[in-house]
Amino acid sequence: MLQLGEFMKPNLQSLVRVGGATLALTIGLAPSATAQFEKEHSVVDLADGVFAILWENMTSFPVEGNHLVIINATGVVVVDANRTPSLAEEVIAIIRERTSLPVRYVINTHWHADHVQGNAVYRRTFPDVAIVGHPETAAGIDTVLRPYVTEVDDDLARMRGVLASDTLSDERRPRVEAQVTNLEREATLYEVVEFVAPTALVTDSLRLDGSRTIDVLHLGHGNTPGDLVVYLPAEGIVAVGDLVTRPYPLLGWDAPASWSRVLDNVLAREPRMVVPGHGEVLRTTEYAELFRDLFKSLSEQVAEGVAARRSLEDLQSDIDLDRFWREFAGDDDQLFRAFGAQFQPVAVRRAYLELQP
Numbered sequence: 001m002l003q004l005g006e007f008m009k010p011n012l013q014s015l016v017r018v019g020g021a022t023l024a025l026t027i028g029l030a031p032s033a034t035a036q037f038e039k040e041h042s043v044v045d046l047a048d049g050v051f052a053i054l055w056e057n058m059t060s061f062p063v064e065g066n067h068l069v070i071i072n073a074t075g076v077v078v079v080d081a082n083r084t085p086s087l088a089e090e091v092i093a094i095i096r097e098r099t100s101l102p103v104r105y106v107i108n109t110h111w112h113a114d115h116v117q118g119n120a121v122y123r124r125t126f127p128d129v130a131i132v133g134h135p136e137t138a139a140g141i142d143t144v145l146r147p148y149v150t151e152v153d154d155d156l157a158r159m160r161g162v163l164a165s166d167t168l169s170d171e172r173r174p175r176v177e178a179q180v181t182n183l184e185r186e187a188t189l190y191e192v193v194e195f196v197a198p199t200a201l202v203t204d205s206l207r208l209d210g211s212r213t214i215d216v217l218h219l220g221h222g223n224t225p226g227d228l229v230v231y232l233p234a235e236g237i238v239a240v241g242d243l244v245t246r247p248y249p250l251l252g253w254d255a256p257a258s259w260s261r262v263l264d265n266v267l268a269r270e271p272r273m274v275v276p277g278h279g280e281v282l283r284t285t286e287y288a289e290l291f292r293d294l295f296k297s298l299s300e301q302v303a304e305g306v307a308a309r310r311s312l313e314d315l316q317s318d319i320d321l322d323r324f325w326r327e328f329a330g331d332d333d334q335l336f337r338a339f340g341a342q343f344q345p346v347a348v349r350r351a352y353l354e355l356q357p
Contacts, residue, residue: 088118109241133198136226246279
């Protein structure tokens, strides 16, 4: 296992919108613009010097991912870095209320915007900080999120044109107006974002040694190819990024069979607390097991269909995940139907593609 001491200073409504960033694009940070993004949060103490910052309401703009914050004797480790610069600054302010020590490491669990776009704020505030991530996280920032910035501007111009059209029906106009509003918020956000890729790359594992042991682990392709988990063995705490999210899974670049194996590996460590990418801290593993079992059932059913030489179209109508969608939806029948109509086709397709040679 590679080790880095604390003093070492290494030389989508798509998931892009849920998750957006780039590698080398640098845009001046306008202080007057940074304060316009607000979101409620809570701070939850997990152990001595260890706490989570949880952003409320995954579906409201701006989407923000949770953080695990670890205060060691000589510095601070922060897991994930926000989507919005002003909210990354808010996280730093929370940390400074508890310690004057500098942030030594920021760990990006994966490349989605709400986990990486605050990297530049940490680098500006703590010039010696190491940004830790998997090579696939750097690649995703570069190849998926960099083009997205241009796409937002192009989509906004196009939808403004649609809104100005004399042929737009009264029924469709409110939907187009809502799209324009969302795109305008996106465009405003990217006016104040500076994108920074990870500087310390982890392909297998990394141990941060200090006053406590912190293991950064790549256990396989789950939600993205470069998912990292952060494990504190003495405290029994694990931060899993979007490998587990509440109130439901986030799908798009996933590999369901591998995802279930990754969660098996996490659960084998018998964590006492799980910090998900979104939602409240899990004090038992039951919800993480639900995720694992969903992707295991999905991949097994699809594998049986592939072995029988069935087409993706045939499989889409036959895969049965209703018991899992009901668990996520609870008594909300509309949400239950949405899972079957919208989430399941994406999940089945990803499982099918995963099994192709």
